[in-house]
Amino acid sequence: MPAKFPKVTLLIAVAIVAIANAQAVRGSDKVTIHLNLLPHRLTMESGQQYDRLLAEMFKNDASSVVFRPAPLKRAGRNFIRDVGSCSFPTNERALRAGQKVSDVRIIVSDPVDVASMRLYTTQKASALTQVGDFLPERVAYIRGSGAVAILGSAANGFMAISSEKQLIQMLELGRIDAFLGHHPDTALALNDLKRPGALHVSPIPIKNLSFPISFICHETDQTKALLERVNMRLEDMRSDGRLREILGQYADLGTQESPEESGPLTD
Numbered sequence: 001m002p003a004k005f006p007k008v009t010l011l012i013a014v015a016i017v018a019i020a021n022a023q024a025v026r027g028s029d030k031v032t033i034h035l036n037l038l039p040h041r042l043t044m045e046s047g048q049q050y051d052r053l054l055a056e057m058f059k060n061d062a063s064s065v066v067f068r069p070a071p072l073k074r075a076g077r078n079f080i081r082d083v084g085s086c087s088f089p090t091n092e093r094a095l096r097a098g099q100k101v102s103d104v105r106i107i108v109s110d111p112v113d114v115a116s117m118r119l120y121t122t123q124k125a126s127a128l129t130q131v132g133d134f135l136p137e138r139v140a141y142i143r144g145s146g147a148v149a150i151l152g153s154a155a156n157g158f159m160a161i162s163s164e165k166q167l168i169q170m171l172e173l174g175r176i177d178a179f180l181g182h183h184p185d186t187a188l189a190l191n192d193l194k195r196p197g198a199l200h201v202s203p204i205p206i207k208n209l210s211f212p213i214s215f216i217c218h219e220t221d222q223t224k225a226l227l228e229r230v231n232m233r234l235e236d237m238r239s240d241g242r243l244r245e246i247l248g249q250y251a252d253l254g255t256q257e258s259p260e261e262s263g264p265l266t267d
Contacts, residue, residue, distance in 0.1 A: 029064070030064060030065060031217070031222055032067075032085040033066070033085065033086045034076075034079040034082065034086070034087045034088075035069040035075060035088055035089075036087070037069050038089070038185060040185055040189050041184075041185060041188065044069050048248075049247060050088075053243075053246050053247065057234075061229060072142070072144025072146075075087065075144075076099050076144070076146065077099065080099050082218075083218050084222065085223075086215055086216060086223055086226065086227075087215070087216045087217070088214075088215045089214075090213065091115070091211035091212060092108055092214070093150070094145075094147045094149075098144070099146065105219050106216050106219060107224065108217075108227075109215040109216070109230045110234050111214050112213050112215075112247075113213055114254050115182050115183065115213050116183045116209060116211070117147050117180055117181070117182060117211075118180070118181055118183050118202065119201070120167070120171065120179050120180075120200070121171070121199065122199065129178070131178065132154070135157075136155075138178070139177065140158060140161045140171075140176045141167075141179060142161065142163070142167070142185075147209060151180075159176065163189075164189035165189050167179040168186070168190065168195070168198070183201075183250070183252075187250045210254075215230050
């Protein structure tokens with residue numbers, strides 16, 4: 001014979017289930033943003049650069065997002081697999097090249113700023129130095145950088161290193177001849193080491209590869225609404241100077257990609 005429960009107990013049980021279901025629905029309304037951890041710009045606790053930007057961007061919208069930080073390569077994989085999620089700080093072209101995907105339907109916010117890849121060598125290097133002047137195994141780059149994949153087959157021989165500080169130290173110790181660094185990340189690392197101007201830096205010869213950095217999302221109604229709010233906030237922050245104040249002196253706030261970006265970089 002089925003057990004009999006007092007009516008009050010049954011009502012309490014129903015209420016508990018309803019609350020749990022409501023919480024699940026509210027949880028599902030949140031958009032996950034996969035964050036690329038960057039030692040000098042985004043660590044979730046630095047209080048600088050992109051950490052400050054995220055705090056400002058979502059200060060009135062925190063209940064709508066969940067942050068999932070991870071190193072570059074892993075964060076990219078997590079985003080691609082997590083349908084309905086977003087990624088930041090990201091460039092669509094670099095993301096697709098680094099993750100080797102072409103069929104993922106995504107939408108992109110207005111640019112936040114622009115990151116560029118530069119060739120770093122010792123001060124004795126010539127201004128005309130090119131990445132092709134060095135043996136591939138003597139060239140290094142930041143592990144997880146999708147931009148490097150765009151350089152073609154030569155990049156297969158480059159050495160992947162975990163941080164800008166390690167790249168700088170390896171170059172100064174003569175363990176590598178050059179490295180491909182992201183600006184402004186490398187400039188910020190040199191400042192942290194109290195070594196501004198210690199290295200020779202030049203745009204990658206023939207084409208100065210630059211990447212507008214944005215919030216990128218799988219296309220859903222939720223992410224469309226989120227990016228609309230992001231774009232409105234970005235416009236306000238640009239117009240009142242807050243974006244420049246947050247991102248600092250090295251930030252490139254330009255909004256146009258290089259017109260030469262679409263071609264190969266090894267011509």
